[in-house]
Amino acid sequence: MLEVWNDTVDGHHLIGSLIIGGAVSLGAFQAAEWLLGMFIDDPRMARTYAMLFGIIGCVVGGAICACLFRPKREVVEDTVDTENLQGVLAALYADYGSRGGVEDLPEAVRSELRELELEEAFLVYERDHVQGDAVALAEHDLGRAGREGVKS
Incomplete structure (x- = not known):
């Protein structure tokens, strides 16, 4: 277990999440840059729009990781001691x-x-x-x- 941003996380799940998030966001960026490069004449403009797809890929990667790696903490509501x-x-x-x-x-x-x-x-x-x-x-x-x- 590791402490990240005042939360305890499983190190293996953290590494897995980094790999998944990086692969999905970079894959979305590269695919969008290639596809948009075929339709947009200015390569800088295609790269700019591809960055938007990369950001969307970050959100999708986060959603995938949230489904794969469930939270480990248990919230217990109890009476006050x-x-x-x-x-x-x-x-x-x-x-x-x-x-x-x-x-x-x-x-x-x-x-x-x-x-x-x-x-x-x-x-x-x-x-x-x-x-x-x-x-x-x-x-x-x-x-x-x-x-x-x-x-x-």
Whole structure:
């Protein structure tokens, strides 16, 4: 297996696809150049139109490879693992801090979170962790302000 453009592929299928794609596109280009050369007097114009057939050959070669080499990944839809999700949320908040609450998000984003069944997880995490952190931070700031006021 190889990693290509952030996807895992079978090396043999990749080589096969390159050979098939190259053969079909180059074959279409060469055949079109030869055929059009018989009907068009200007060889440069025939070659230009033949390039269009070469591009069509690329698409046809891609379709052939898509039929021959089926995807290897399996997409499994499953329920959200809340324990793992809480760990991910903790890591997000540790790395980026609180950027506002779920209530601050546009309705389109909240709707998407609801569809993915993630909105409740964010709300629970915010209720249990972020608000406690904000209270601790506010108490710290008030304490510091009080100490600075005494020094003045």
